[in-house]
Amino acid sequence: xxxSEKIVVxxxxxxPVISAGLTSCLKRLAGMQIQPIEVHSAEDLAxxxxxxxxxxxxxxxxxxxxxxxxxxxxxxxxxxxxIAIQSALTDRNVARNFDEVISIVDDMDTIRRKIERLVDDxxxxxxxxxxxxxxxxxxxxxxxxxxxxxxxxxDKLFLSVHTVITHRRxxxxxLEIHSATGLTIYAIVNHLVDLSEIKL
Amino acid sequence: xxxxxxxxxxxxxxxxxxxxxDNYRLIQxxxxxxxxxxxxxxxxxxxxxDFGVDCDTFLTIVNFVTDGYAPAKxxxxxxxxxxxxxxxxxxxxxxxxxxxxxxxxxxxxxRLTTNDVSFLILKFFDEYTDEVRVHMGYExxxxxxxxNELMEGRVPDGFHIxxxxxxxxxxxxxxxxxxxxxxxxxxxxxEINLLNAALYDIYRCEQELESHCRVEDCIFVPxxxxxxxxxxxxxxx
Numbered sequence: 001x002x003x004s005e006k007i008v009v010x011x012x013x014x015x016p017v018i019s020a021g022l023t024s025c026l027k028r029l030a031g032m033q034i035q036p037i038e039v040h041s042a043e044d045l046a047x048x049x050x051x052x053x054x055x056x057x058x059x060x061x062x063x064x065x066x067x068x069x070x071x072x073x074x075x076x077x078x079x080x081x082x083i084a085i086q087s088a089l090t091d092r093n094v095a096r097n098f099d100e101v102i103s104i105v106d107d108m109d110t111i112r113r114k115i116e117r118l119v120d121d122x123x124x125x126x127x128x129x130x131x132x133x134x135x136x137x138x139x140x141x142x143x144x145x146x147x148x149x150x151x152x153x154x155d156k157l158f159l160s161v162h163t164v165i166t167h168r169r170x171x172x173x174x175l176e177i178h179s180a181t182g183l184t185i186y187a188i189v190n191h192l193v194d195l196s197e198i199k200l
Numbered sequence: 201x202x203x204x205x206x207x208x209x210x211x212x213x214x215x216x217x218x219x220x221x222d223n224y225r226l227i228q229x230x231x232x233x234x235x236x237x238x239x240x241x242x243x244x245x246x247x248x249x250d251f252g253v254d255c256d257t258f259l260t261i262v263n264f265v266t267d268g269y270a271p272a273k274x275x276x277x278x279x280x281x282x283x284x285x286x287x288x289x290x291x292x293x294x295x296x297x298x299x300x301x302x303x304x305x306x307x308x309x310x311r312l313t314t315n316d317v318s319f320l321i322l323k324f325f326d327e328y329t330d331e332v333r334v335h336m337g338y339e340x341x342x343x344x345x346x347x348n349e350l351m352e353g354r355v356p357d358g359f360h361i362x363x364x365x366x367x368x369x370x371x372x373x374x375x376x377x378x379x380x381x382x383x384x385x386x387x388x389x390x391e392i393n394l395l396n397a398a399l400y401d402i403y404r405c406e407q408e409l410e411s412h413c414r415v416e417d418c419i420f421v422p423x424x425x426x427x428x429x430x431x432x433x434x435x436x437x
Contacts, residue, residue, distance in 0.1 A: 035268070037267070037268045037269060039269075043271075044267075044269070047269055047270065047271050048269040051269050051270045051418040051422075052268075052269050052418070176376075176377060176380050177377055177380070177381070178373070178374075178377060179324065179327070179374065179377065181320055181323055181324040181327060182324060182377055182381055184320055185317055185320045185321065185324070185381055185385050186381075186385065188316050188317055188320070189317060189384075189385040195316040
């Protein structure tokens, strides 16, 4: 699940201006692949949860009368985070029992931080260590591209097969490349191998 | 008939023209149901009747594509025959039209000459196309056949629709890998406008495949699960 997964966010808000505004902000959050879905009724919200398993639900605490997070979680199981939208008119206390509160006056950085905190960090953490392969990892890419098996690579580099597999997993994650052909392209562009050295 | 999905966007007496002018992506949905443009001022129900398409199924897909989610209790309105036709046509569209057309643009764009990398990019694309073909072939050979049996009232051994659901993730992931590879490693001598056209298509293809898979996961699979239940309880009586 480590490739650029979309974050599915349901926005449950009856006021169209707030709903559309928030949705548009979510789409603009750079570096995050957010797929916002607007719903306007409790029934639609229930449908969304059962068919989409969203990552986050951003909901107005007065949604369909009043919205009780505890009751909601009991009725709709899932791994979603619950965020309250706080408009100027919302009483602070209503936001209790939510995982987070986004106010309509929050700036983009604040919204981003609040969302990042709730979304599974595996999709975020990648950013920092992206791209740069260690020397050992480059060595392994070279050998993989030349067609060696994990066992052969392990023997050649005096590593356990298990370690080689771990390296390969890290390589795939850093480069976002999972296929042999993709790795070959990476290796050639970065002059780790020459085309004559590999059999296609 | 009571439409309990009344709060969804479109209804049988909406004009077909309005649907498309609201959201041009619905042209794809329309054509996969076998409906052609040139429908005058007819309503959705009238156009569907003209083309022998089940109107509720059509609207279920239309509203799903528009809203991004499906009503949880949708199955009563869905005609599996129409749905199967829609899915088959989607497969034909991807395999016989869209992917080959992207390949042509890619081929022109990367200027396949002596450059190793452009050759490998094309190889990657071909491997991807093969994977999609295998995946869709499996659906046609195994899943759709199974559904046909179910519709005849038989429950074949050894396969259940649950075996098939959650089969989808890789199809999209590999395409985003290809995008990454082209963006990062494409040779500098590429013909830029043609390459961009190919890239645009790849992004669009990724979206369309994703939407296609979601129709399968959120509408097709639940409908089959319901049918499985019905057929096997009939068998026991």
